[in-house]
Amino acid sequence: MAESTEHQQLAAILGPEPAATFQTVISHLISSPSALQTLISDLISSEKRSEAELVFNICKQADQESLSLKLAQLLQVSPDEKTLAMCSILLRKQLLTRDLWRRLSRNTKSTLKHTLLSCIQREDTPTSISKAISYAVSELASAVLFAEGWPELLPFQFQSTSYDAPPKLQECSFLIFDQLAYFFAPFKEELHTVFLYCLSSSTRSDEVKIAAFSAVVSFIRCLPSSEDPNMFHDVLIEMMRTVMGELNKGKEIMAQEAIKLFIELARTHPSLLSRNGQIIRAMLQIAEAIDVLEQGTRHLAIEFLITLAEAGERAPWIMRRCREFVGLLFPILMRMVSNVKDDPSWHTAETDDDIALGVSGDYCVGQECLHRLAIALGGNNIVPIALEHFTAHFAAPEWPKHHAALIALAQIAEGCSEVMIKDLEQVVPMVLNSFKHPHIRVRWSAINAVGQLSTYLAPDLQVQYHQQVFSALNATIYGLQNRRLLAHAASALQKFIEKCARDILTP
Template structure:
């Protein structure tokens, strides 16, 4: 292996040369077939030295190779190496070099001759550069934002546009707000697409858009159709048996409730009905059914006043289903010998909480919310009928759920007394 001085000399020759063939030849040893071990090791040493000491020059050289490459394996290699360099050395690349990299990387991404398998790597690289660009006070990448807005509405390019949008750094609210109307209309259109994959991508993008714009005073009352379209997708996915995305999509709503409850307040009744509908599907994963009711709790925690007002006007059928779904959570409890062990060191609370699942705790919480908000003359007949039904069934868990429900409602609803 060459000495440090020799490596340094080779590196300078590679990076200062206007010809790309020498660097291209060196990098060919980094991918199979690798040739002799000695050549491969030498290539790795030289590339590592370039990456460590000259990230600015190397990033431009790799982007040059990426733009000129016509062979798939080489293109994949250059895209991967550039992404790795940006991931490790982003903060060491100067603003001037970033300005040069922006159009180069973006052009490579848009080139249709690049195999789609490289799109994700390039999109991640765009994200890293965008994060640096947009964190500055006067940073701008108007071409990138215009591409997302125009392409997401194109049947040929919307998948790529959603990919870029999903990779955007989470510091772009002030740049996206002026684009909100256009993005809103494009996302809304895609949420009703006949292509289920596009609908799912639009759902995730809509969630990210709300997160990006949190704190920027977006008026969702006048642009409030995103949430109903997102809820419809979740319901449609029940028949598609897409449990994985249903659960992930519900977790997105839980996060959004904490970030920006105003996104939900116009559609609380529809939200509640949709979540109950999901929680009632026995064939769904338990995690999905739990997440559906967790959405109701999360929105109630963030918009308690609005949620309480909505529940006061619910009709009997949905109250019945909501209480029933909550009671079903109470059945998720396991027998534990710790109940019968009086251990002064663990305390009474430890014994009482033995083998209670998070579903059980969620059921208790929701019953408390319902019994506090729904008028007594509506909730009492419904709840007492369900309690009697549970107490008449076999199985200690079901009867236990009925007794606990009675205790919760008696505590929160004065009419019980």
């Protein structure tokens, strides 16, 4: 009954062929390269896809082994890029079908392995297709390496990463190392040499180096806890040199990809990246180049630095030189939060829903990172340096610097509360004096700071400065100022009162 239904479906698509049995039609589709090529083309076509999918699925049910071999053959010989892409997808799905590989004959398995490696080496194959085949190799290898092995794979890998191999082949080989890092862990000495040689080379392409560095990161993360990852420190230094060199050439996209990988590694192996400070100092240089580099590049460098700071004792260089580190990073963040413009729309908004009007990407990232840095390193390391910068900013004539100091003060309050409480006589006047600033956005940031300090410096702030804070907020609320300021002051007053003792509130 099932075969009869399939025969009817197939006849409806291909047309009635009384002389041909169902099996004959299927065999023709599987065995004929031109017929399979047509079927693949129909799978790509949006108009014929549903019918082609039905036919292809029937072929799979009829003879998966022959279909896999023919897909591999077509992948090897087809000149059409779309066909190659579809074949790589279909073959990858075929090979990952549950229990299919186990049912294939030994000769078919050998043929498929050989064909996949040959296809990666095919020079006229587009890079995107070669990468897709590389992922197919990786997934197949992860399924069979432990069970039955793949003796040809490792020699192929080392040969493909040599300097005289085509760049596309080098990149694909490193992609496979990346995906199979766990399986290649026993060859760490050999791989260390391969990685170091690649990343220190001046002739390797950017794409090859990024693929190699991604493999390095995956390999380090896969090392057993008993293994020492420090043997790869020189590889990381070489990659950092490459990043700086690329930035000097204006190649920021490649640098950004590399820094993302550094961030990934910082989350799992911070001690390796803060071993002697070279990489940290380089990232600080990138973060500082505000007038030279793109925001995206600088923000990634800062994310790396903050991630290491959040690692605490697992980032020993930062812990040993914490004041030095903060002294270098804090002014960069202060400069970022100073990047705010006087957007006319801000003045007409009645609520803080449009709080981002006139602020830059630098401002948003800087604000968040000040908060994270303070929580990570604490008041003893942050407050002395912060107060120096706040004093300098308030002495400057530009309103954005006053605004930045108040925003930064509010952002570090949570992480630095225990130390800031001891410096209330210095902190509170900075805030309350700004309630009379001629620029409305500075007054808004002063109110915002009161709201934050009311939460994190309570109850000391309320006990020592309730009269001054009440006076400043009441003057704003009843002074018929901007409605947005009024709403924000009311919110700050509520936060202040919530932490007040009853005797303070009694008239």
